[in-house]
Amino acid sequence: MTRLPVWLSQHLAALRVVLLLTLVTGLLYPLGMTALAHVPGLSGAARGSLLKGPDSSVVGSRLIGQAFTDGKGNALPQYFQTRPSDAGSGDGYDPTASGAGNLGPQNVVDTLETGNDPTTYKPGLLTQVCARSLAVGRLEHVDGSRPYCTADGVGAVLGVYHDGGTSGRVTKVVSLNQACPATPFLANYQGVPVSCATPGADYTAAVTVPVRGDAPAHPVVPPDAVTAGGSGLDPDISPAYAALQVPRVADTRHLTEDQVRTLVAKYTTGRALGVLGEPVVDVLQLNLALDRTYPKQGA
Template sequence: MRMSTWIRQHLAALRALLVLTAITGIVYPLAVFAIGQIPGLHEKANGSLVEVDGKVVGSSLIGQSFTDADGKALPQYFQSRASAAGDGYDPLSTSASNLGPEDIVDSMGTDDDGKPEIKASLLTTVCSRSMEVADREGVDGARPFCTKGGVGAVLSVLGPRAADGEVDHPTKVVSVNEFCSVTKEPFLAIYKGMSVVCNDGEDFSTGRIIPIYGDAPADPAVPADAVTASGSGLDPHISPEYAAIQVDRIAQARRINPDQVREVVAAHTKGRTLGFLGEPRVNVLELNLDLDRRYPFQS
């Protein structure tokens, strides 16, 4: 191959590289950015940022916590649902807990200092959140398969099994999520004629694991979104039901009438998308900002 031919080929390749770099690296990104600034697309393209007095306070598409430095709920604000994304609502660590409905047994582990620590199952996490929300909002926190102490109501029934897998004559019954170091009296005294004991750390894995429904209502006062995290961990919305049980606390903290709070909630409640997709929802950040604007909190 002649040197001149080799040079022409490489110059053509270089020109192609420069043209494609300009198109894909400069022209295309600028065109997409320009389209994103069109009215109607501008807000979403820029992250749906919400500003107050020129200061960014959040995004209407990403949830956030309304707590103090110690993680306690601020009484004047509506609370968001829980988040499993990093330390909470971290867009760089969006995720769910990946725990499912069969995760019902707590375990005893150790913390970073090597001290004993109870690792809560999904069921116990839900139960404890329900009690926490109920205590904060002044409602009944009882829910199916939860003890009154806020852990999963689960038994391990040991003994010979029948053909169908049932243990008709148990030799021992353990309340697996009530550890003896914490609870001395299990949520249930007797099961199939056998006294129920607390979990003393012995192996109960050979027993039949049985969740106990209990006497809680099928429709708990604390709604599901108040005790579970979203799949992304970034959900900025709560259900109207969760908002409703927070109204009295907000009204008391801001020294206004509960009907005034309900009016603001109604203004920020959106129905199903297109009338049939999803569920009705309330954007927590926008709701709290509107409350601050209408009824400023006086400490």
């Protein structure tokens, strides 16, 4: 019997492997996964965990958050509000632009607006938190103050100049996040008058000093109401943030607070396996339940 050349045998073996892997990974595996995705109990997740509104049309996914605002970006008072999102422009929650703001706890100084161009203004993380807390406080009629925030919702941060560079006698103090002609949140610092900041000026030689102020150590507005999730698509809020919103939603929909709390409890998920993570409330499912359970009060 004539034996094939070694090079031809190797090529035929490689061809058989390619055909086998193509059959297994290109046909059998996809068909198997597709069949598994249609098993009752798994099909919903495989299709994106989609949710339908009262008219049976798809309104979103329970895995992706969305904003409940009007055309001007104002919160719709009859709905529970989600946490902030950095995914995409506008209201955020753009699945194609998922991502975090990439700002850390040291990001406390804003880039002030120059030349009457709003696009040049870039608030730091501290000012974003301060502004959001102030807005939530106004919406929910509670105290929105936080440590290291001014009354007008920016980071309470001073630029302090010393005659010895980073130490010594204080010679000049600037409120870095309050552009002139704003009145600084603090009149004097160590006996030196505090001035407002000039947009475009270089304050890198100053020592950055955040000022705590007299806000409560435990703010009324919870952290998830003022910080964005890592993906920018977080569909959940904490039970504390949901509880803060109950009076507003109940009042707007002419319901009792107990009626609203009952729905909040229904859509609250506990810790995974009883120990992992924190309890959360799915905002989209909760708002859909509100409209479905109390259709006359829904908008």
